[in-house]
Amino acid sequence: MRKTWTMEERLRGQNQRAKQAGARHDLTMEQWLETLEYFNHRCAYCGGKYEVIEHYLPVHKAGTTVSNCIPACSRCNASKDAKNHNLSFYQNERVLAFIESKGVKIAFxxxxxxxxxxxxxxxxxxxxxxxxxxxxxxxxxxxxxxxxxxxxxxxxxxx
Ligand SMILES: [Zn+2]
Ligand SMILES: [Zn+2]
Known part of the structure; x- marks a missing residue:
């Protein structure tokens, strides 16, 4: 049977991942709830079902932080990096606007x-x-x- 992870466990797990990678790891529950609110509890890329905490930039580079974590569906999460880093996901305007609202500018x-x-x-x-x-x-x-x-x-x- 598949274990259902609580939101706290997921968040702790993602912060732990970033810590092990030597990256920033300070996403708080309060910040994550605000982010979910911002994206209406939907996938930030396609508006589909929110299933995973997605790192916009690789976790070892930008960590688990308020400016690097967004909700995504499993499909977008998996296909984002699968195709030789096709930048169309990365250029999603809603996502970029969110990241910019957290004081981070992205270049390509x-x-x-x-x-x-x-x-x-x-x-x-x-x-x-x-x-x-x-x-x-x-x-x-x-x-x-x-x-x-x-x-x-x-x-x-x-x-
Ligand atoms: Zn999606
Ligand atoms: Zn190049």
Whole structure:
């Protein structure tokens, strides 16, 4: 049988996670209840069912704090980071407005991948040094491949 976690346990668990990652961990119950109120107890991204406490930026980077935690459905939570950091979730206006209301500004880095040939093709972003190995990809197909699969990818960060 699945245990039903209380809100206190969930919050403590998420603060504990951030602590173990060496990040800030000071989200209070009062703050979290206000955040739920702000998003009408719905998923901050799609307006669906609130199921999990979601970290907007990775927990090891921005911690469990009032500016980094928002309610999400499991689906949005899982798909947000699954697709090579497609930034469309990160650019959600409601979410950004909330984070800004907590005094944090977010900027975006968009990868600008170029294909280079080593033993096989590697997609390389000069801006941040990100390298994606693409064995099996022919260098002459790389441009179309990048346009199709890696548009709007990159990362979000605090400024
Ligand atoms: Zn959702
Ligand atoms: Zn990059």
């Amino acid at each position: 880095h968009f990868h600008d991948y170029k294909a280079i040939r080593e033993d096989y093709v590697i997609l390389y972003c000069e801006g941040c040094g990100s390298r994606l190995h693409a064995p099996g990809l022919a260098i002459e197909d790389a441009k179309d491949y990048i346009a199709e699969f890696f548009k709007n990818t990159g990362f979000a960060h605090e400024v």
